[in-house]
Amino acid sequence: xxxxxxxxxxxxxxxxxxxxxxxxxxxxxxxxxxxxxxxxxxxxxxxxxxxxxxxxxxxxxxxxxxxxxxxxxxxxxxxxxxxxxxxxxxxxxxxxxxxxxxxxxxxxxxxxxxxxxxxxxxxxxxxxxxxxxxxxxxxxxxxxxxxxxxxxxxxxxxxxxxxxxxxxxxxxxxxxxxxxxxxxxxxxxxxxxxxxxxxxxxxxxxxxxxxxxxxxxxxxxxxxxxxxxxxxxxxxxxxxxxxxxxxxxxxxxxxxxxxxxxxxxxxxxxxxxxxxxxxxxxxxxxxxxxxxxxxxxxxxxxxxxxxxxxxxxxxxxxxxxxxxxxxxxxxxxxxxxxxxxxxxxxxxxxxxxxxxxxxxxxxxxxxxxxxxxxxxxxxxxxxxxxxxxxxxxxxxxxxxxxxxxxxxxxxxxxxxxxxxxxxxxxxxxxxxxxxxxxxxxxxxxxxxxxxxxxxxxxxxxxxxxxxxxxxxxxxxxxxxxxxxxxxxxxxxxxxxxxxxxxxxxxxxxxxxxxxxxxxxxxxxxxxxxxxxxxxxxxxxxxxxxxxxxxxxxxxxxxxxxxxxxxxxxxxxxxxxxxxxxxxxxxxxxxxxxxxxxxxxxxxxxxxxxxxxxxxxxxxxxxxxxxxxxxxxxxxxxxxxxxxxxxxxxxxxxxxxxxxxxxxxxxxxxxxxxxxxxxxxxxxxxxxxxxxxxxxxxxxxxxxxxxxxxxxxxxxxxxxxxxxxxxxxxxxxxxxxxxxxxxxxxxxxxxxxxxxxxxxxxxxxxxxxxxxxxxxxxxxxxxxxxxxxxxxxxxxxxxxxxxxxxxxxxxxxxxxxxxxxxxxxxxxxxxxxxxxxxxxxxxxxxxxxxxxxxxxxxxxxxxxxxxxxx
Numbered sequence: 001x002x003x004x005x006x007x008x009x010x011x012x013x014x015x016x017x018x019x020x021x022x023x024x025x026x027x028x029x030x031x032x033x034x035x036x037x038x039x040x041x042x043x044x045x046x047x048x049x050x051x052x053x054x055x056x057x058x059x060x061x062x063x064x065x066x067x068x069x070x071x072x073x074x075x076x077x078x079x080x081x082x083x084x085x086x087x088x089x090x091x092x093x094x095x096x097x098x099x100x101x102x103x104x105x106x107x108x109x110x111x112x113x114x115x116x117x118x119x120x121x122x123x124x125x126x127x128x129x130x131x132x133x134x135x136x137x138x139x140x141x142x143x144x145x146x147x148x149x150x151x152x153x154x155x156x157x158x159x160x161x162x163x164x165x166x167x168x169x170x171x172x173x174x175x176x177x178x179x180x181x182x183x184x185x186x187x188x189x190x191x192x193x194x195x196x197x198x199x200x201x202x203x204x205x206x207x208x209x210x211x212x213x214x215x216x217x218x219x220x221x222x223x224x225x226x227x228x229x230x231x232x233x234x235x236x237x238x239x240x241x242x243x244x245x246x247x248x249x250x251x252x253x254x255x256x257x258x259x260x261x262x263x264x265x266x267x268x269x270x271x272x273x274x275x276x277x278x279x280x281x282x283x284x285x286x287x288x289x290x291x292x293x294x295x296x297x298x299x300x301x302x303x304x305x306x307x308x309x310x311x312x313x314x315x316x317x318x319x320x321x322x323x324x325x326x327x328x329x330x331x332x333x334x335x336x337x338x339x340x341x342x343x344x345x346x347x348x349x350x351x352x353x354x355x356x357x358x359x360x361x362x363x364x365x366x367x368x369x370x371x372x373x374x375x376x377x378x379x380x381x382x383x384x385x386x387x388x389x390x391x392x393x394x395x396x397x398x399x400x401x402x403x404x405x406x407x408x409x410x411x412x413x414x415x416x417x418x419x420x421x422x423x424x425x426x427x428x429x430x431x432x433x434x435x436x437x438x439x440x441x442x443x444x445x446x447x448x449x450x451x452x453x454x455x456x457x458x459x460x461x462x463x464x465x466x467x468x469x470x471x472x473x474x475x476x477x478x479x480x481x482x483x484x485x486x487x488x489x490x491x492x493x494x495x496x497x498x499x500x501x502x503x504x505x506x507x508x509x510x511x512x513x514x515x516x517x518x519x520x521x522x523x524x525x526x527x528x529x530x531x532x533x534x535x536x537x538x539x540x541x542x543x544x545x546x547x548x549x550x551x552x553x554x555x556x557x558x559x560x561x562x563x564x565x566x567x568x569x570x571x572x573x574x575x576x577x578x579x580x581x582x583x584x585x586x587x588x589x590x591x592x593x594x595x596x597x598x599x600x601x602x603x604x605x606x607x608x609x610x611x612x613x614x615x616x617x618x619x620x621x622x623x624x625x626x627x628x629x630x631x632x633x634x635x636x637x638x639x640x641x642x643x644x645x646x647x648x649x650x651x652x653x654x655x656x657x658x659x660x661x662x663x664x665x666x667x668x669x670x671x672x673x674x675x676x677x678x679x680x681x682x683x684x685x686x687x688x689x690x691x692x693x694x695x696x697x698x699x700x701x702x703x704x705x706x707x708x709x710x711x712x713x714x715x716x717x718x719x720x721x722x723x724x725x726x727x728x729x730x731x732x733x734x735x736x737x738x739x740x741x742x743x744x745x746x747x748x749x750x751x752x753x754x755x756x757x758x759x760x761x762x763x764x765x766x767x768x769x770x771x772x773x774x775x776x777x778x779x780x781x782x783x784x785x786x787x788x789x790x791x792x793x794x795x796x797x798x799x800x801x802x803x804x805x806x807x808x809x810x811x812x813x814x815x816x817x818x819x820x821x822x823x824x825x826x827x828x829x830x831x832x833x834x835x836x837x838x839x840x841x842x843x844x845x846x847x848x849x850x851x852x853x854x855x856x857x858x859x860x861x862x863x864x865x866x867x868x869x
Contacts, residue, residue, distance in 0.1 A: 002062060003062060003066065004062040004063075004065035004066065007065045007066055007068070007069045007074070008069050008073075008074025008075065008076075009065055009068050009069055009072070009074070009076065009078060009083065009086075010065055010083070012074075012075070012076075012078060012083070013078050013079065013080045013082065013083020013084070013086075013087075014028055014029045014032055014080055014083045014084060014087065015029070016080055021080075021219070021220055024080065024218055024219045024220070024223075025080045027180075027183075027218070028080050028081065028083070028084045028183075031084070031178065031179070031180045031183045032084055032087050032088070034178075034179050034180075035087075035088060035091060035177055035178050035179075036058075036061075036087075036091060038175075038176075038177045038179075039058070039061070039091040039092070039095060039177060040057075040058045041100075042095055042098050042100050042101050042177075043056065043057045043058045043060075043061060043091075043094075043095060043098065044057045044058065045098040045099070045100040045101075046094065046095075046097045046098040048098070048099075049097065049098050049099045049100075049148070049149075049152055050097055050098075050149055050152060050153070051255050051256075051257075052149070052255070052257055052258055052261035053097070053261070054246040054247050054264060054265060054268055055245065055246045055247065055248070056094045056097055059245060060094070060241065060245075060246060061090050061091055061094075063241050063245060064090045064234075064237045064238060064241060065087070065090070066273075067236075067237040067238075067240050067241045067274075068086070068233050068237045070240075070274065070275065070276050070281070070328065071233075071236050071237060071240060071276070071281070071311075071326050071327065071328040072233060072326045072327065072328075073326070073327040076324065076326070077324055078229075079222070079223040079224075080219075080223060081187075081215060081216070081219055081223040081224075081225055082223075082225055082226065082229075082230060084183075084187065085187055085190060085191050085194065085225060085227075085230055086194075086230045086233060086234065088164065088178075088187065088191035088195075089191050089194040089195045089198075089230060089231075089234045090234065090237075091177075092160045092163050092164060092177075092191060092192060092195040093157070093160055093195040093198050093234060093238060094156060094160075094238075095156075095160060095163055096152070096155060096156035096157075096159035096160050096163060097152050097153065097156040098152075099148070099152065101159065101163060102159070103166055103167065103168045103169065106136050106148070109136075109148070109151050109152075109155075110134060110135060110136060112151070112155070113458040113459040113462065114151055114154060114155060114454070114458065115134060115147065115151050116134055116459070116461075116462035117454050117458065117459065117460070117461035117462045118146075118147050118150050118151055118154075118454075118461075119131065119134055119139065119143065119147055119462070120461040120462045120463075120464060121449055121454065121461050122143045122146050122147060122150075123143065124449055124461075125449075126142065126143070128140070130462075130464055136148065157195070157196050157198060157199035157200075158196055158199075160192060160195035160196050161189075161192035161193055161195060161196040162192060163177060163192060163195075164176075164177055164178055164184060164187075164188035164189070164191050164192050165184065165188045165189070165192070186216050190213065190225065190227055193208070193209075193227065194209075194227055194230050194231045194234060195234070197209075197231040197234070197235070198231075198234050198235045198238050202235070202310075202313045202314065202317060205228055205231050205232070205317065206228065206317065206321070209226075209227040209228035209231055210228070212224050212225065212226050213225040213226075213227065226323075228321070228323075229318075229323060229324075232314045232317065232318060232326075233326075235310060235314065236307075236310050236311055236314050236326065236328075239306065239307050239310045240274065240281060240307050240310075240311075240328075242267075242268050242271060242283075242300075242303055242307075243268065243271040243272060243273050243274070244268065244269050244270065244271055244272070244286070246268050247264070247265040247266075247268035247269040248269075249269055252265045252266075252269060263295050263296045263299045264296075264299055266293055266296035266299075267289075267293075267296040267297065267299050267300035267303070268300075270285045270286055270287045270289065270344075271283060271284070271285055271286070271300070271344075272284045272285065272286050276327060276328055277332070279327065279328065279329040279330065280328065280329070280330050280331065280332035281307070281311070281328045281330070281331050281332065282332045282333075282343060283304055283331065283332075283343060283344065284343045284344065285343070285344045285345055288345040288346055288347040289344070289345070289346045289347065290346075290347050290348065290349075291346075291347070291348055291349040294346070294349060294351075297344065297346060297351055298351070300344055301334075301337055301340060301344075301351070304331050304334050304340065304344075305331075305334055307331050308330050308331035308334045311326075311328055311329055311330055311331065312329065312330055314326065315329045336353065337351035337352060337353045338350070338351065338352065338353075378480060378481055378539065378542040378543045378545075379543050379544075379557055379561065380477050380480065381422075381477045381478045381480055381481050381532065382411070382422065382424070382543070382557065382558070382561060383561045383562075383658060384469075384474035384475065384477045384478070385424040385474075385475075385478065385530055386409060386411070386424065386558070386561060386562050386565070386569075386658065387468050387469055387474060387656060387658055388469055388474055388475065388528075389409045389424060389425075389426035389428060389528070389567070390409065390426075390468065390562075390565060390566070390567045390656060390657060390658075391428070391448065391465075391467045391468055391469050391656070392426055392428025392429045392430070392527065392528060393406075393407035393408075393409070393426055393427065393428040393429075393567050394407075394428075394465060394466060394467070394566070394567070395428065395429045395448075395457075395460060395465050395467070396427070396428050396429045396492055396526075396527075398460060398463040398464075398465050399429065399457055399459070399460050399463075399492070400492070404566070404582075405582065407426070407427055407428065407567050407568070408426070408427065408567065408568040408569070408570050409424065409425070409426045409565075409567055409568070409569055409570065410423075410424070410425040410426075410570045410572065411423070411424050411425075411554065411558055411569065411570070411571050411572070412554075412571070412572035412573065413554050413572075413573050413574075414572075419533050419534070419535060420533075420534045420535075420537070420540050421531055421532065421533055421534065422481075422531070422532045422534065422543075423529065423530070423531045423532075424529070424530050425527065425528070425529035425530075426527045426528055426529075426567075427525045427526060427527040428492070428526075428527045428528060429457070429491070429492050429526075429527075430489050430490045430491040430492045430494070430523070430526045430527050430528055431489040431491060431500075431528060432456060432491045432494075433500060433514070434452055434456070435447055435452065435456075435491075436489070436500065436502060436514065438452060439452070440475060440487075440502070441512070446467075446469060448465065448467035448469065449461065449467070456491075466656070467656075468655055468656030468657075468658065468674070475530075476508075478530070478532055479504075479507050479508060481532060481534055481539050481540075481543060482532040482533050482534045482535070482539075483504065483505075483506055483507030483508075483509075484504065484505060484506075484507075484532070484533035484535070485503075485504040485507075485530065485531070485532050485533070486501065486502070486503050486504075486530070486531045486533075487501070487502040487503075487528065487529070487530050487531075488500075488501050488502075488517060488521055488523060488528070488529040488530075488531075489502070489523070489527070489528040489529070490517075490522070490523040490526045490527065490528075491526065492526035492527065493526075494526070496522040496523070496524065497516075497522070499516070499517035499521060499522045499523050500514060500515070500516060500517060501513075501514070501515050501516070501517045501521060502514050503515070543557070544557055546603060550603075552603055553573060554571055554572075554573040555571045555573065555578050555580075556599065556603055557603075558571055558580070559580065559596075559599060559600065559603075560600060560603045560659065561658060561659060562657050562658045562659070563585060563596065563600060563652065563654065563657075563659060563669060564583075564585045564586075564654045564657040564658075564669050564671070565580070565582065565583075565656075565657035565658070566582050566583050566657055567582050567657070568580065568581055568582045584596075585635060585669055586624075586632055586635065590619040590620070590622045591616075591619045593619070593622060593635060593668075594615050594618060594619045594622070594649070597649040597650060597651075597667060597668065598610070598615070598649060600649075600650045600652065601649045601650040609647075610647045610648070610649065611647065614647045614705065617704055617705055618637055618639070618649065618667070618705060620701075621637035621638070621698065621701045621702065621704075621705065622635060622636065622637045622668065623635070623636070623637065623694065623697060623698065625670065625686055625690060625691075625694050626690070627685065627686065627687070627690065628687070628690075633670065633671040633684075633685055633686050633690075634668065634669060634670040634671060634684075634686060634694075635668050635669055636651060636666050636667055636668020636669060636670060637666075637667055637668060637698060637701070637702075638665065638666065638667075638695060638698035638699070638701070638702045638714060638717065638718075639651075639665060639666065639667040639702075639705070639714075640665070640702075640705075640706050640710040640711075640713055640714050641664040641665055641667075641786075646706065646710050647705075648667055649667040649668075650662065650663075650667065651663030651664070651665075651666040651667045651668050651669070651670070652669060652670075653669075653670050653671075653672040653682050653684060653789060654669055654670070654671055654672065655671070655672050655673060655674045655682055660672055660674060660682040661682055661789055661790045662790045663788055663789055663790065664786060664787055664788055664790070665714070665717035665786060665788050666717070666788060670684050670686065671684070671685050671686075672684045672685060672789075673685055682789070683789075684789065688722055691721045691722065691723075692721060692722040692723050692724075694721075694723075695717070695718050695721040695722075695723035696718070696723040696724040696726070698718075698723075699714075699715075699718050699723055699724065699725050699726045699727075699728050700726050700727070702714055702728070703727065703728065708729050708737035709737070711728050711729055711737070712728070712729045712730060712731070712732070712737060712758070712780070712781070712811070713781065713786070714728060715728045715729065715730045715811050715814070716781050716785075716786060716809075716810060716811050717786065717788060719808070719809065719810060719811055719813055719814060720785070720786075720788060720808070720809050721788075725739065725740055725814060726739070726740075727739050727741075730743070730780060730811045730814045730815065731743060731755075731778045731779060731780040731811065731815060732758060732761055732778070732779040732780070733746060733777075733778050733779075734773070740814060740818060743778070743815065743818045744818050744821065744822045747818065747819065747822050747823075748822045748823075750776055750862075751861070751862045751863060752776055752859065752860065752861045752862065753776045753778055753819070753859075753860050754774075754776055754777050754778065754843055754845065754857050754858070754859050754860075755778050755780060755782065755812055755815060755834075755857050755858040755859075755860070756777060756778070756779050756782070756843075756845055756855050756856075756857040757779070757780075757781065757782035757783050757855075757856075757857075758779040758780055758781050758782070759783065760779065760845070760855055761779045764855075768846075768848040768853070769848070769849070770848055770849050771846050771847075771848050771853070772846060772847050772848070773845060773846045774844060774845055774846060774847075777845050777846070777857075778815065780810075780811040780812060780815060781810055781811050781812075782806070782810055782811075782812055782857075782858075785809045785810060804831055805836045806834045806835070806836045807831045807834060812834050812858065813834075816830040816831055816833070816834055816860075817830070819860050819865075823862050823865065823866075825862075825865045825866065829865050829868055830860065830865070833858055833859070833860055833865075834858050839856075840856035840857055840858060841856065841857065841858075841859055842854050842855070842856055843855060843856070843857050843859065845857065
């Protein structure tokens with residue numbers, strides 16, 4: 001006799017011995033034993049599909065009878081039909097964690113949206129492209145096992161609902177887990193539903209299992225089925241079964257477990273069977289936990305807290321329904337780690353709940369979600385709200401297969417009852433109550449790519465949504481400008497009556513109010529509307545203030561914040577409504593694009609003025625930048641911004657259409673990707689090869705915009721972007737600006753040349769009255785490297801090492817290449833001459849009234865370089 005048949009629940013139900021109704025009991029028992037025999041085969045396959053998981057085979061299933069006895073009490077009231085259904089739910093609840101439980105195997109999983117979403121989710125985590133094929137055997141090895149294990153884990157509960165009615169095809173005919181067709185049809189659905197319920201939130205049980213089910217025709221009338229009672233028994237029995245039977249030591253040794261899985265195996269390996277005393281489950285360890293196993297001890301503690309929560313919640317539910325309560329109502333010692341350690345022992349260390357605690361969370365959020373993160377820029381909240389709205393609209397386009405033209409963001413400023421308001425409204429994806437509770441209110445937790453997003457919107461992840469927000473902190477920047485904030489939101493696939501309103505009346509110092517919207521507050525098309533009340537007039541003014549002399553309109557501010565948005569902006573201010581079409585920066589003409597850049601420039605720089613002639617010629621230089629798939633990732637022209645006296649326009653890098661960082665040397669817009677929460681450190685998405693081709697073409701066009709002196713500075717930008725300078729000057733020799741080819745012709749018959757920073761000839765030379773230069777002196781930018789992308793990382797798309805800093809980032813690199821070619825010297829030898837780590841030699845470069853003038857520089861000596869080879 002198997003151990004589960006020794007339990008009180010078995011003996012009182014399927015093991016019952018009675019003269020009356022014995023045929024019905026025997027019929028149920030025989031069917032269950034056959035059911036169990038079939039399930040055993042599938043259950044033993046779980047370990048092959050999910051080797052990292054603790055034991056889920058038939059021994060775990062049988063142990064649930066024992067756990068139910070311990071928790072409910074051996075005399076808990078169950079009839080034989082309920083015993084059959086409970087036993088069936090035990091059999092099925094984890095069975096779909098085996099690939100063998102799916103009649104079509106891996107092919108069945110590959111058809112599911114969850115499979116595609118899981119692939120996309122993992123690829124985003126690893127920052128790798130989503131593969132074109134979703135077939136298991138064609139997935140990259142580094143995601144293959146993750147995808148199948150995650151899919152099985154997420155599907156197993158819902159799939160359990162169908163297993164009792166599923167058929168496996170064979171040459172002998174269909175095979176079912178429950179052989180008896182009448183019993184299968186009578187109980188298959190309710191068994192599956194209860195098995196599924198072990199993964200539900202407990203609040204769902206009461207609604208789903210509100211009715212008692214009558215007995216089948218061949219059983220006594222009083223053998224009714226209470227699915228709520230059975231679902232409660234299943235969830236607490238399954239949750240509570242953690243002991244050494246689920247983590248055999250030898251099996252743990254055989255399997256190559258991940259670190260996290262090994263921690264679970266470690267603590268379960270040490271646990272003895274729990275026992276009941278009064279109303280508490282007692283868990284004890286047979287072995288103590290060493291300090292090296294402390295993380296496993298804490299895993300155990302968290303697991304026991306989960307079990308305690310299940311027991312308490314289930315007891316509350318049964319009590320509320322006036323149902324027979326279980327004997328076990330809590331886990332002993334879970335109130336503190338110190339108390340639990342008397343049962344789950346540690347060796348040479350003490351479990352103390354030293355978990356980091358944030359005492360003043362509102363203050364932390366105000367700091368990290370406000371000025372400490374974003375600085376003193378009071379326009380940041382508008383930026384963050386535009387970003388959130390555009391993400392929501394992009395997601396809805398993907399979700400509902402809408403046109404890329406669909407959706408708009410409405411931004412308005414108005415005065416009402418002497419208060420000033422800023423309002424941002426979108427018709428995006430909207431928020432459910434679950435999103436509000438777990439993501440809107442959870443600082444640092446982003447909804448995009450989360451498990452809840454996958455659950456609420458199956459298929460959205462696989463459609464490769466491009467969410468700009470990923471840190472879960474942007475909304476909290478709103479409290480930089482106001483404490484009175486009202487959010488109105490409706491999930492896009494819900495009815496108007498499901499609109500919710502969230503009111504922050506005292507900022508982060510009080511709990512927000514969540515209520516159902518009044519009819520006049522309904523959002524007709526779904527989405528989200530956020531209204532910020534600004535009581536402080538100084539705060540309001542600072543939002544639009546660029547400098548003491550410059551204040552922007554709302555339209556100007558939004559253009560500066562989002563110059564390249566792929567969503568229409570509708571801006572309302574003082575009865576004036578302006579529409580900025582989506583992708584306006586792409587669709588407009590070159591001259592309209594120049595006007596956009598002029599507007600952006602004046603919003604940031606008051607003193608820069610460009611002539612009409614310059615703007616006309618600049619418009620002719622504007623070129624698109626394309627990625628490998630011919631998608632537009634930039635529109636710009638090369639300019640000179642290193643000198644204050646040059647004409648130029650602003651350039652910016654955008655992420656999700658919003659300005660991230662400014663650019664120098666490139667006037668226009670380039671698409672980038674963000675790398676930090678403050679969104680002030682980004683990199684362009686264009687490849688090295690793409691930027692090289694673009695800047696090489698620009699080098700030929702820029703000559704009509706600037707004189708030779710300015711062109712030499714531009715050559716340095718060309719160098720930094722791996723381009724070909726063409727006819728642009730890269731040095732000054734004997735008072736003339738000379739290009740690459742001219743330098744080659746000059747030096748081919750020379751035996752030595754000296755490279756000096758151009759600062760001397762442009763500035764220091766003015767201090768002398770009779771300067772005569774030595775032969776072979778070339779002046780070029782050496783010391784200063786201009787900033788192209790105003791971010792925290794290096795301003796180049798070069799993948800360079802520090803040894804080649806000068807070679808990659810200054811015009812000296814061009815000259816080193818010329819020397820190598822003209823003198824037939826190995827390039828590495830020429831690069832070594834200009835190694836920035838070596839101190840430049842002090843060289844006589846000129847005489848003034850007979851007095852030698854010394855300056856540091858680099859010396860290329862043909863004979864010495866040849867000798868070194």
